[in-house]
Amino acid sequence: MASPFLTLKSSVEHETEARRSRFICAMAPARSVEEAAAFIAGRRRLHPGATHNCTAYVIGQRLQKGDDDGEPGGTAGTPMVQALVGRGFNDVVAVVTRYFGGTLLGAGGLVRAYGSAVTETLDRADTVRMVPAKLVRVSVAHDQAGRVENDLRASRHPIHEVGYGQAVDFTMAVGDDELDAFEDWVATLTAGRARVTVAGDIHVPGPS
Numbered sequence: 255m256a257s258p259f260l261t262l263k264s265s266v267e268h269e270t271e272a273r274r275s276r277f278i279c280a281m282a283p284a285r286s287v288e289e290a291a292a293f294i295a296g297r298r299r300l301h302p303g304a305t306h307n308c309t310a311y312v313i314g315q316r317l318q319k320g321d322d323d324g325e326p327g328g329t330a331g332t333p334m335v336q337a338l339v340g341r342g343f344n345d346v347v348a349v350v351t352r353y354f355g356g357t358l359l360g361a362g363g364l365v366r367a368y369g370s371a372v373t374e375t376l377d378r379a380d381t382v383r384m385v386p387a388k389l390v391r392v393s394v395a396h397d398q399a400g401r402v403e404n405d406l407r408a409s410r411h412p413i414h415e416v417g418y419g420q421a422v423d424f425t426m427a428v429g430d431d432e433l434d435a436f437e438d439w440v441a442t443l444t445a446g447r448a449r450v451t452v453a454g455d456i457h458v459p460g461p462s
Contacts, residue, residue, distance in 0.1 A: 256315075256386035256455055256457065257315070257386070258383055258384060258385045258386065258457075258460065259315060259342055259343065259344040259345075259383075259384050259457070260341065260342050260343045260344070260381050260382070260383055260384070261283055261343060261344055261345045261346055261381065261382055261384055262281060262282065262283040262343075262346050262379050262380065262381060262382075263283070263379075263380040263381065263382050264282075264283070264380055265280065265281060265282040265283075265293075266280070266281050266282075266375055266378055266379040266380070267279065267280040267281075267375070268371075268374055268375040268378050270367070270370060270371050270374055271355075272355075272359060272363065272366075272367040272370075273355060273357040273359060273363070274355025274356055274357055275305075275352055275353065275354055275355035275357070275359065275367070276351075276352065276353040276355065277350055277351070277352055277367055277368070277371040278301070278350070278351040278352075278353075278371075279348060279349070279350045279351075279371040279372055279374070279375040280293075280297055280348070280349050280351070280375075281346060281347065281348045281349075281372075281375055281376070281379065282346070282347055283345055283346055283347075284311055284313060284345060284346060284347040285313065285345050286313065287311075287313060287317070289347070290311040290313065290347035293347050293349070294307075294309050294347065294349055297349040297351065298349075301351045304351045304352060304353055305352050305353055305354040306322075306323045306324050306325055306330065306350075306351070306352040307323050307349055307350075307351050307352075308320075308321060308322055308323045308325060308330035308331055308334065308349070308350045308351075308352070308368060309321045309323065309331065309334070309347070309348065309349050309350075310331050310334035310335045310337075310338060310347070310348045310372070311335075311346065311347040311348070312335065312338045312339060312343060312344050312345070312346060313344070313345055314344070314345070315344050318335050318339065319331075319335070320332050320333075320334050320335040325352075325364055325368075326361055326364065328361075328365075329361050329364035329365050329368065330350065330364060330368045331368075332365075333365045333366075333368045333369035333372075334348055334350060334368050334369065334371075334372050336369065337369045337372035337373050337376070338372060338376075341373065341376050343376065343381075344384070345384075348372050348375070350368050350371045350372065352367075382459050382460075383459070383460040384457035384458065384459060384460065385429065385430075385457060385458060385459075385460035386429075386430050386455065386456075386457060387427045387428055387429045387430060387455075387456050387457060387458040388427070388428050388429075388430060388433055388452050388453075388454070388455060388456065389414065389425055389426070389427060389452070389453040389454040389455070389456050390411075390425070390426050390427075390428045390433070390436065390450060390451070390452055390453065391423050391424070391425050391426075391450070391451045391452075391453045392406065392423070392424045392425075392426065392440055392448055392449075392450055393421040393422070393423045393424075393448060393449040393450075393451070394421060394422055394424075394444055394447065394448045394449075395421060395422075395447065396421070396422055398422075398444060398447060398448075399422035402422075402424070402443065402444060402448070403416070403422075403424065405443055406424055406426065409439075411426045411427060411428050411432075411436065412426065412427050412458070413425070413426050414426060414427060421449075425453060427456050427458045429458065433452075436450075437450050
């Protein structure tokens with residue numbers, strides 16, 4: 255069963271220091287590996303002279319990946335991923351850029367430095383809680399479509415897609431706990447002529 259999670263509303267950056275080494279953590283929302291890769295590439299272009307650009311992302315509550323970028327194995331990417339997961343974050347990418355300060359930190363020091371860089375940045379981030387919902391397809395005849403679309407768009411359930419074929423299909427996001435009430439509302443709205451089917455799972459922003 256899908257669970258709520260936290261994600262970022264926008265990108266955020268914060269710098270920490272450990273024994274004269276600078277750790278610049280930047281994060282952004284990322285709903286796909288491609289979005290994460292593009293953000294990582296941008297940070298590496300921004301800091302080409304850095305000692306390391308270590309990365310982590312968590313996408314879809316299942317896909318987790320960390321990259322040590324030359325630091326000793328398991329001392330950077332893994333603690334970064336653990337920091338994101340431990341705080342309940344998903345659909346997010348993090349890059350910690352290190353400029354070496356001349357003093358070795360040791361494995362334990364690196365784990366603490368990279369993990370803390372992420373958690374301290376999360377403390378400063380603008381976040382949103384995402385809750386489970388269903389993608390619901392509402393199919394209506396063409397002669398009803400205009401009026402039904404106006405009513406659907408006036409509701410608080412966002413329309414993700416409109417398809418035109420033998421019928422007009424509106425694909426919407428409806429909270430799991432609102433599905434029965436939504437189906438009853440559509441039945442009343444269309445005098446029982448609409449067909450409502452669940453098309454898949456999704457997450458939507460929850461109440462602030």
